[in-house]
Amino acid sequence: MSASRILGYAAMAAGQPLEPFEYEPPELGEHDVRISVTHCGVCHSDIHAVDDYYGITDYPFVPGHEIVGHVSAAGRAVSGPKPGDRVGVGWQGRSCGQCEWCQRGEEQLCLDIVPSGTWVPYGGFSSSVVVDGGFAYPLPETMPSEVAAVLMCAGVAVYGPLSKHLTESVQTVAVIGVGGLGHLAIRFAHALGYEVVAVSSQPEKEEQALAFGADRFIDSNDRESLRRVALSFDLALCTAGGGVDWEAMLATLRKRGKLVLVGFPDVAFNSTNLVARELTITGSFLGDRATMREMLAFAQDRGITPEIELMPMSQVNEAIQRLRENEARYRIVLVNETARRPPSRVVS
């Protein structure tokens, strides 16, 4: 590989294992920063995109959007991050800046969202990425890089809706799914003052869910336990990628309760409870830049960290396989062994 070329890991076609992939460095626009990647978390969305679940994937496709690294170059119009700074980047790497949503500061709803992904042109399973400097976030100095990496997508994905739906009175939230997003949702929800009920189809996760801060645990295979909590929850945050009994979950919501999806499960249900109880089902996509900064400060202040397995980036296919088999506990972060960085540790 010549010194100027970038080494990433790419899927060449839908559902294929990733292969080492060399490419020319993407051009650095005047608002862009180039980041030397030290860490990148593995998110279910990366796998969905490899599989072209969203129908937007161009191949060769380099996944990766929970990125931490050091700025190696900055365009002349960049006012924030400077070369040498450690920064984090999430799913969104830029936005059009012109549409009504960007004008309102809700860039995650940008009308030009597909090319705004950090995946474009190539994502973080790579030695280097280029994003708009306004989407490279300064990190608290003492926050470990692997922790910050996971917060860039999983963290903001769950903190966004939990903070948005917070009210003066204590509310009960059901966190559906205790995985990469779910375990972090339990920790954030507990710290935000919610009463937290963890709902999972894996009863062996009960002890850990309670240790993460859940007040109660419900095995979703146990219909009787779900029936006992009918009309109890103000909010249900669905972090699961599938396997949810939607009608049973809707029945646990209070009248006018809300079901918020942050993963991408397929959904189907009889609408009786939705209509008669005036329930709301809504999606929540990441967060805007202000929410990202608020989430990082809140996590640092309250000591909220994900459970992390570190793996070398060269083992990306093994990492993806662990996620596909639901074996990751709870988030895998790939470490770029070629990048210069201080020694790291596993957070548990």
Ligand SMILES: [Zn+2]
């Ligand atoms: Zn993600």
Ligand SMILES: [Zn+2]
């Ligand atoms: Zn826009």
